[in-house]
Amino acid sequence: MTPAASAPPRRSATLAAIAGNRKATLGAIISLAFLVLALIGPLLVADPTDYVTVPLSPPSGDHWLGSTGQGQDVLAQTVVGSRITLLVALVVGLASVLLGALVGVTAGFFGGRVDTALSLLLNVFLVIPGLPLAIILAAYLPSGPFTLGAVLIITGWAWNARVVRGLTLSLRSKEFVAAAMVSGESTGRILVREILPNQLSLLASQFIGGTIYAIGAQVGLEFLGLGDVTSVTWGTNLYWAANDQALLTGSWWTFVPTGLCVALVGFGLVMLNFAVDEVTNPRLASERLWRQALVGGQVDLDSGVTPVLRADPDCAPSSEQELGGAS
Amino acid sequence: MRFALRRLGFYALAAWAALTLNFVLPRMLPGDPASAMVARFQGKLEPEALDAMRRAFGFTDASLVEQYLTYLRHLFSGDLGLSIAYFPAPVSDVIGTGLIWTLLIAGVSLVIAFVLGTLLGIVAAWRRGGLLDSALPPALAFLGAFPYFWLAMLLLYLFGYELGWFPMRHAHAAHLSPTLSVEFIGDVAWHAILPVTSIVLASLGGWMLSMRNVMVAELGEDYIQLARAKGLDSRRVMLRYAARNALLPNVTGFGMALGFVLGGSLLTEIVFSYPGQGYLLIQAVRNQDYALMQGIFLMITLAVLVANFLVDLLVLWLDPRTR
Numbered sequence: 001m002t003p004a005a006s007a008p009p010r011r012s013a014t015l016a017a018i019a020g021n022r023k024a025t026l027g028a029i030i031s032l033a034f035l036v037l038a039l040i041g042p043l044l045v046a047d048p049t050d051y052v053t054v055p056l057s058p059p060s061g062d063h064w065l066g067s068t069g070q071g072q073d074v075l076a077q078t079v080v081g082s083r084i085t086l087l088v089a090l091v092v093g094l095a096s097v098l099l100g101a102l103v104g105v106t107a108g109f110f111g112g113r114v115d116t117a118l119s120l121l122l123n124v125f126l127v128i129p130g131l132p133l134a135i136i137l138a139a140y141l142p143s144g145p146f147t148l149g150a151v152l153i154i155t156g157w158a159w160n161a162r163v164v165r166g167l168t169l170s171l172r173s174k175e176f177v178a179a180a181m182v183s184g185e186s187t188g189r190i191l192v193r194e195i196l197p198n199q200l201s202l203l204a205s206q207f208i209g210g211t212i213y214a215i216g217a218q219v220g221l222e223f224l225g226l227g228d229v230t231s232v233t234w235g236t237n238l239y240w241a242a243n244d245q246a247l248l249t250g251s252w253w254t255f256v257p258t259g260l261c262v263a264l265v266g267f268g269l270v271m272l273n274f275a276v277d278e279v280t281n282p283r284l285a286s287e288r289l290w291r292q293a294l295v296g297g298q299v300d301l302d303s304g305v306t307p308v309l310r311a312d313p314d315c316a317p318s319s320e321q322e323l324g325g326a327s
Numbered sequence: 328m329r330f331a332l333r334r335l336g337f338y339a340l341a342a343w344a345a346l347t348l349n350f351v352l353p354r355m356l357p358g359d360p361a362s363a364m365v366a367r368f369q370g371k372l373e374p375e376a377l378d379a380m381r382r383a384f385g386f387t388d389a390s391l392v393e394q395y396l397t398y399l400r401h402l403f404s405g406d407l408g409l410s411i412a413y414f415p416a417p418v419s420d421v422i423g424t425g426l427i428w429t430l431l432i433a434g435v436s437l438v439i440a441f442v443l444g445t446l447l448g449i450v451a452a453w454r455r456g457g458l459l460d461s462a463l464p465p466a467l468a469f470l471g472a473f474p475y476f477w478l479a480m481l482l483l484y485l486f487g488y489e490l491g492w493f494p495m496r497h498a499h500a501a502h503l504s505p506t507l508s509v510e511f512i513g514d515v516a517w518h519a520i521l522p523v524t525s526i527v528l529a530s531l532g533g534w535m536l537s538m539r540n541v542m543v544a545e546l547g548e549d550y551i552q553l554a555r556a557k558g559l560d561s562r563r564v565m566l567r568y569a570a571r572n573a574l575l576p577n578v579t580g581f582g583m584a585l586g587f588v589l590g591g592s593l594l595t596e597i598v599f600s601y602p603g604q605g606y607l608l609i610q611a612v613r614n615q616d617y618a619l620m621q622g623i624f625l626m627i628t629l630a631v632l633v634a635n636f637l638v639d640l641l642v643l644w645l646d647p648r649t650r
Contacts, residue, residue: 131591
């Protein structure tokens, strides 16, 4: 049983619980591996823009992942591509959390007309489909990673703001905030010391979610040719793979490595997010206990679904499969 | 009724915001349709013709307010400007040709993913801790992490190129003309299988997880215990009691998901050279056809707004608390 499940949620206990969570471990390992790849990988491979061999040659001893339609090394392109893609994604994730928190806390805390106006704004942003909006923005702005980043922040912050606003609304009516107000603390101090610390886990999960979104949307926009197609990123790799007719010639090696990397990073981050959720969300935490009880055979599956633990040895668990967060 | 009117007002406002953005962007940012035109026809057109073209795009010397009013007037008469990629066809005609294919692919994928994901979520919550509940969510999360269009590329490679089970491109065979014959409809379905499958695979996990989580909470409610205590058939309790109540958040998500799926289907269509909005979009990007891009943006935005409003009405009908 993890500390967070039994003890009141203190931050050190929360961190310990995250560290002891299997999903978190898996997610962290994958994410860290790609971070390392993006940091030092480009130093270890040859220049990805060099024309080194025959175009569209399959994987071989010299070129482990074959070559692109222009005779560039796919391995080098995949490794180097991680750098800009992940950098842009992390910056976008962080910026949309900050923007979302700013708008959300302002709307939720001050209420009244401020709230009405900001809520209207963010709801409009939420209902306008993101990718088409990103496409016309990226088309008009000069192409490059900065444009992509800006476009993704514009299309990505609204959901964060909406959730933060909701949580701020509920926190504002709590006694400890009222106490701080009565004791004459300044608004700024209440926001920074009372409201924001209670949203840290939410913000962390939004950061991870924002990064996942930014990777996917960035790759999609670049695939359309809306990025800087001369730079080497995961998105432009796929753009060139499609442009060089990789599919019609059956050159799977030109698009499979990049796509797998995108999915692996995304999967790692999703697992991290599940773990953050599981540890910090009381409802899911109680579910985790319930799940452990199921696997431990203490509960009869057919008896219903009320989470009551029984010491009945006859009730065998229906499944030993347990991918969930038992620690 | 008041709720419905308020929502209608909100969607009208959102539509206005999209329209206005569409007007402001080309006038604020460096690239604009007219100068793209100039670059494209450099030296091949008389200055007067270029001038006329700029006017056709609404870039006149008139004040911004006047330009804006002209823009709105044109829009309401269905005039979205001229396409450059398909010059001199009007954008509205160009978009009209691809709309049905996009709606077909996106609509069918959305419905399949919604129904299948929701059912899986119901069963996973009902048999909590079972095989379906523990193995499927991580697997679907992994699938969901792939970009839609990349799954499309993979399916195309495996089942189109390697195995040759499915056609690799277009919406129907070239020798068939669009009629309501069994042969044509069958051929369209045949061509749609791979694109639809790739979108369904990528979006299934979200529906399943959200349904499962709400359903788990719902199963803990007292009325479920009562239903069981009454000795009701467990299938009835699962479907008509718990699932029915847990369905609401998923229905609410339906409208917003349409935006995602339409976006994803744009990219998927490109992979399959499917003649929908996505294919037009890539032509527009290649030819710097801003008018066409903006037309597609408006079209999709309006479709999403209408869908959201319909979903609101549906929720109003399903959930008495909103009345």
